[in-house]
Every structure is written in C-alpha cells, then in structure tokens.
Amino acid sequence: MNTDANRVPVGVGLRRGPLMQQIEAEHPDLDFLEVAPENWMRLGGAVKRQFESLLARYPLYLHGLSLSIGGPASLDVDFLKSLRAFIDRYQPVLYSEHLSFCTDNAHLYDLMPIPFTRAAVRHVVERIHRAQDILGQRLTLENVSYYTAPDAEMNELAFLTEILQQADCDLLLDVNNVYVNSVNHRYDPVAFLDALPIERVRYLHVAGHLQLSPDLIVDTHGAAVADPVWDLLAHTYTRFGAVPTLLERDFDIPPLAHLMQEVAQIRRVAAGAHNKLLEPVA
Amino acid sequence: MNTDFLTLQSQFTAFIRNPEHAPVPEGCDPERMKLYHQLFFNNFDGILESTYERTRAHIADDQWQVLVKLFFSTVPQHSPYLVDVPGRFLDFLQEQNAVALSEALLELAAFEATLHECRMAEDIALPEAPVSLPDALFDCAWQPHPQGVLFESAFPVNQADFSLDEVPTEPTLLWIQRDDAGVVQIYNLSAASARWLVLLDAHEDALPGQSLAQLAHELNVAPENLTEFARAQLADWIADGVLIPASGNQHNAACA
Numbered sequence: 001m002n003t004d005a006n007r008v009p010v011g012v013g014l015r016r017g018p019l020m021q022q023i024e025a026e027h028p029d030l031d032f033l034e035v036a037p038e039n040w041m042r043l044g045g046a047v048k049r050q051f052e053s054l055l056a057r058y059p060l061y062l063h064g065l066s067l068s069i070g071g072p073a074s075l076d077v078d079f080l081k082s083l084r085a086f087i088d089r090y091q092p093v094l095y096s097e098h099l100s101f102c103t104d105n106a107h108l109y110d111l112m113p114i115p116f117t118r119a120a121v122r123h124v125v126e127r128i129h130r131a132q133d134i135l136g137q138r139l140t141l142e143n144v145s146y147y148t149a150p151d152a153e154m155n156e157l158a159f160l161t162e163i164l165q166q167a168d169c170d171l172l173l174d175v176n177n178v179y180v181n182s183v184n185h186r187y188d189p190v191a192f193l194d195a196l197p198i199e200r201v202r203y204l205h206v207a208g209h210l211q212l213s214p215d216l217i218v219d220t221h222g223a224a225v226a227d228p229v230w231d232l233l234a235h236t237y238t239r240f241g242a243v244p245t246l247l248e249r250d251f252d253i254p255p256l257a258h259l260m261q262e263v264a265q266i267r268r269v270a271a272g273a274h275n276k277l278l279e280p281v282a
Numbered sequence: 283m284n285t286d287f288l289t290l291q292s293q294f295t296a297f298i299r300n301p302e303h304a305p306v307p308e309g310c311d312p313e314r315m316k317l318y319h320q321l322f323f324n325n326f327d328g329i330l331e332s333t334y335e336r337t338r339a340h341i342a343d344d345q346w347q348v349l350v351k352l353f354f355s356t357v358p359q360h361s362p363y364l365v366d367v368p369g370r371f372l373d374f375l376q377e378q379n380a381v382a383l384s385e386a387l388l389e390l391a392a393f394e395a396t397l398h399e400c401r402m403a404e405d406i407a408l409p410e411a412p413v414s415l416p417d418a419l420f421d422c423a424w425q426p427h428p429q430g431v432l433f434e435s436a437f438p439v440n441q442a443d444f445s446l447d448e449v450p451t452e453p454t455l456l457w458i459q460r461d462d463a464g465v466v467q468i469y470n471l472s473a474a475s476a477r478w479l480v481l482l483d484a485h486e487d488a489l490p491g492q493s494l495a496q497l498a499h500e501l502n503v504a505p506e507n508l509t510e511f512a513r514a515q516l517a518d519w520i521a522d523g524v525l526i527p528a529s530g531n532q533h534n535a536a537c538a
Contacts, residue, residue, distance in 0.1 A: 038362055038363055038364070039364075039365075041363075042363065042402070042404045043404065043405070044402075044403050044404040044405035044406075044429075044460075045403070045405065045460050045462070045464045046462065046463050046464030047464055048405060065364075066362035066363070070291075071291075072288045072291050072292070076362060079362045101291060104291065104292060104295040104296075105358060106358030106359050106360055107359045107360070107361065107362060107364075108295060108298065108299075108322055108359075109322075109325055109326070109359070109364045109367075110321060110322045110325050112291075112294055112295070112298070112318070114287070114291075115287040115290040115291065117286075117287045117290075119286060119287050120287040123287070147311075147314040147317055147318060148310045148311040148314035148315060148318075149309070149310065150285075150287075150290035150291075150293070150294060150307045150308055150309045150310055151285060151290065151308045151309035152309070216314070216317075218317070218321070
C-alpha cells in the first residue's frame, strides 16, 4: 500500500478470471481496485467471497457503464436504487460514470457522444442532479472518446466544462480519451487539458488504444499505454497534481507482472512531474 | 442547426442498430458511423459467442451473422446488465424464422444458457445445514437447492460430441448447479431420480418417505423395493448440495 504522501495512488480494473486470481494470490502493490458495478452488483458464490476478500485489502473505486446520463429515456430509478445499495454496502472511495449515453429506449451497452447542444447540457444537468439525489453523493463523470458526432452548437471542451459547472459535479479525466479525441477531431490536447477546471478533477484514467489511420484512433483498452499518452499524462500531473490514476485494460489482458510494469511507469511519470514542480526557476 | 438533440440521438442509435436501413445522423461521418456499428455489434457478438460457444460451432458463419444482426437490430434490451443479453438471445432463437435451427441445436442453446445463468446467479439466503447422519436421512425434510435447475432434453446436450441428427430413445435428464467453488456442476439423473426430485420439490414440507411412496406408486412397485435406491440417492444429493434442508420445516429441528 502507498505510504509516501507524494506518491500517486494507482489502481487497476478488477475482472473475473486469471487477473483476479493473480491479484488474490500475489497481493500486488496497488493502491485501489476499480470495478464496473454492473458486473458485480448481482454477485454470488465463490467469486463474491473472493471480491469481498480483496476489498479487505484494497480500497474500491466504482466506474459505471449503464447509467446513460445523457440518454433520452427516463433515468432507470430501480437501477439507481440497486446501485445505491451496492455503494452503501461496499463504501467505494468514489463512483464515476461516463458523460455519454448508451440507450435510446433500450440498452446498447457501449458509449455514444451526447450531441453538443445547449438543450443537451440542460437535459444532462437535470439528470445529474436527479441521479446525485438518489445516490446520495456527487457524480464524477468521464470525458469519453468519440469517433464522430452529430451537428453541434459548441465544441467538446465547452460542452464538458459547462456541464461540470452547471451540475456542480466532478471530472474523471481520461487522459487517453483526450489524446484519442485530439487526433480524431484535430485539436491540441495540451490546450484542452489546460482549459479544464483544476478543482473538479478527482480521478484519472490511462489506457491503450488502436490507431487505425493517421487521423483515427479507437479507444480499445486492449494495448499498452502509447508514448504520446505518457507525455500527456506527465503534463496532466504537472497541472492537476497526484490525482488517483487507473490503468485501464479490458482486452488482451497481459499477466499481472506486465500490468505492474505499467503501474510503475505511472508512478515514475507522476514522480517526474512532481520533481519538475520542485525545480528552482532559472 | 435545426435538429434537436433528442432527434440526433435517435438518428445515432438507429444507424448503429441498422446501418443498412437508417440514414447517417446529421453532421456525422458515414465511415466512422459504420465503425460505431461494428464496435457495438462486436460487443453483442462477443458475449453471445462466448456464452453459446458450442451452439455457435454448429452454425455457419453467414447464418450466425444473420441471427446476431437480426437480434441486435430488432430486439430491445431493457436490462442494464450485459450478462442478461444471452438469455434474451435464447428467447429470440426459439421465436425467429430467419434461420432454420434444428430441435437439437435449440436444446443445446438452452443448455448453454442454463450454464450461463447458473454461473452468474446471485446468492440467496439458505437455511443452515443440519448435521445429518445417514440413518436420519429419512427423518428430515429436504428440498432441491433453489439455484439448481432440472434440465430435460431429447438429446444428450451435455456430451460434447452428441449427434444432432439422432434422437435417442431415452431423454437426457440433468441437474445443473453451481458448487461452492463457483464451478457449474452437471449431474446425470435417471428418470426415477428426476421424478423424485420433482416430487421432493413439490412436497418440501414432508419427509422424503412421502414423496418416495408416491414415486413407488407411479412406478407401480412396492415402496420397500425403492429403499436402498432412495437411501443412496439421498446421501449423494445431500453430499453434493443438490438437496438442502427444507426451510422452516417442523421435522428439521431434530436433524440439527
């Protein structure tokens, strides 16, 4: 566990299968585990006992998938109440979700960009307030990657910051998504980061991606973190400090030892950014 | 812009579900919308292929694509839990007419769906297990484990190499249940054993002798002729957790 106050807390996503067994057996030097509550809320049997055993050792972060905070249909209140019960039982450090929609009148189980319009901002802000009321806590929402978006009235940055301000909620800053979107939609990722409100950034994600063409990257979570994202992460720590950081890996998951090398790299990047801040100005 | 965001969202999802029949949403890049469709479709296909691995192996690639595309584009999913999708797919397979599927294949799909459900089942509160002695087996009331499933098929779907074309003379009767280590166990049952499990479930407040007497009557044999069979079967089922003490039963105080 982390004992150095300057060391950034780093976690990995917990998934059933070999990775869970390795974490259980080896107790790696991680500061927290993250799970998608939808995949663990209805647990039973041995895997539930293993999950609870790991929570005795590691703090828990939740990262939801199905809330559809920007969706057109009514919020699923029954689901939110089940989620509240899960949160109350396992007391995570925080619960985060995606600033996106994944439903119309039914679930599609993946993330779509909310149209960047003023009416959509009002719609989302109202739903955030309602969800926060039911959950009894602030929401932390992630900037999502996207590949194309419908006609817009504002850009992604304006849409994101407007919602954070109006809803008074927090940001899960996905650094890989900033990079992916900066390539897919041709903007400066550093300028994007520098325009975000520092006080709202509570949590970071980094992940690998798949570059299909010079101007198109898919956010796969199926590869090691790419060099440009490491550079952007260093800038992120310089600007936002040692914010807790998750290494996301959902596909082609390598052995734990390999993941821990990337965890160590995250810590080195954060330490480097911290040391840079302490350097005397020439 | 003239189109409200809800309409744009509707256009977006319509294209993802069915790119061949829905227009590209206003302002979106057509090629990248196709990428969205493929990513979403692959997500559905992935969980269906992993759940129905053996069924999938018996269906030609183009036929499987027809099935999953039709399912993806036409069947609304109202559960926030992705793991519920395979169950909906089984219903769809049994109702659809786009691809002719044999009875054996549908039963194999039902078997794989049952394995999935057992693997994913939530815990439920169970009564405390009594300290049971072999001689007391008949003095306690037992019920089948509520998370177990009695599965009946005309085909031996639990056998990896069963023939889809030959209908055996005897049905396959299975008890499927997740064990304490999280592994889904499959127990073969005789017709008499399966029937007794059904009777035990129907008479969970009664001692096993009562359902055994009914079984003997149905089989047209004397109850005492079933005693040894029943004793061995009860001991096995209790050891395997297939039977648990009947909850709140007056007979069971003496078993604890």
